[in-house]
Amino acid sequence: MAIKIAVLSQKGGVGKSTLARCIAVEYASHNWSVKIADMDLKQRTVTAWNAMRMERGFEPSIEVQGFANVKDALKQESNYDLIVFDGAGQADIQTLNIAEASDFIILPTGVSTDDLVPQIKLAHEFIKKGIERKRIGFSLSRVGSSERELSDAKEYIEVAGYRFLGRIDEKTSITQAHDIGKAANETKYSTVNHVVDEVLQGVIDSIESLDNKIEAA
Numbered sequence: 688m689a690i691k692i693a694v695l696s697q698k699g700g701v702g703k704s705t706l707a708r709c710i711a712v713e714y715a716s717h718n719w720s721v722k723i724a725d726m727d728l729k730q731r732t733v734t735a736w737n738a739m740r741m742e743r744g745f746e747p748s749i750e751v752q753g754f755a756n757v758k759d760a761l762k763q764e765s766n767y768d769l770i771v772f773d774g775a776g777q778a779d780i781q782t783l784n785i786a787e788a789s790d791f792i793i794l795p796t797g798v799s800t801d802d803l804v805p806q807i808k809l810a811h812e813f814i815k816k817g818i819e820r821k822r823i824g825f826s827l828s829r830v831g832s833s834e835r836e837l838s839d840a841k842e843y844i845e846v847a848g849y850r851f852l853g854r855i856d857e858k859t860s861i862t863q864a865h866d867i868g869k870a871a872n873e874t875k876y877s878t879v880n881h882v883v884d885e886v887l888q889g890v891i892d893s894i895e896s897l898d899n900k901i902e903a904a
């Protein structure tokens with residue numbers, strides 16, 4: 688049975704597809720069989736990205752498939768070690784279903800209050816629906832050079848009672864990587880990749896600390 692990681696948000700454009708891709712690459716590079724469930728059938732960002740990745744023969748290979756609902760994606764659970772749900776642009780009817788079906792939920796957000804507030808609200812809604820707090824983690828996307836902004840955003844997340852996993856800095860090299868079918872942890876620059884690796888380690892550690900979920904690989 689696959690472990691299921693969901694990358695979700697209330698707002699669009701906060702870095703879900705960026706994170707979903709590098710999580711998939713990270714686990715696949717450790718020989719897990721990974722499928723990204725592209726739950727955004729309008730944009731199909733990750734589906735298009737993976738077509739480029741396959742065309743260029745980049746390793747590790749990832750599978751990506753679009754799904755209209757969680758139930759269909761779960762039919763493939765026994766075929767993979769990991770399913771990563773890349774949520775739709777804005778929270779929709781599927782968002783709660785995906786969250787409920789997942790072992791771990793990541794809510795990426797920008798550092799601004801405009802981004803943080805709706806994302807914390809979404810987390811609170813999940814808790815109200817009975818999702819355990821330990822199954823939710825936050826990451827910061829497109830972080831600029833201000834250390835103050837970063838530490839304020841991290842504090843905001845932690846004061847709200849959620850786990851902070853790490854950050855991805857705003858980098859042209861990340862956009863360029865995406866444009867050729869690579870992920871944010873596969874850019875030309877090891878310094879950029881290293882920061883992304885830290886958030887991925889945060890994800891791995893969180894999942895390993897959940898019960899009965901460490902033996903799938």
Ligand SMILES: Nc1ncnc2c1ncn2[C@@H]1O[C@H](COP(=O)(O)OP(=O)(O)OP(=O)(O)O)[C@@H](O)[C@H]1O
Pocket residue numbers: 696698699700701702703704705706727730732774775776777828829830855856857858859861862865
């Ligand atoms: N760290 C970064 N540095 C530079 N560009 C980034 C970074 N993270 C994301 N981007 C760019 O920002 C845009 C939005 O990111 P992404 O597609 O990951 O967000 P999303 O939450 O999946 O968006 P949507 O809600 O539309 O699905 C993309 O063009 C992406 O390439």
Ligand SMILES: [Mg+2]
Pocket residue numbers: 703704705727732773774775776
């Ligand atoms: Mg997306």
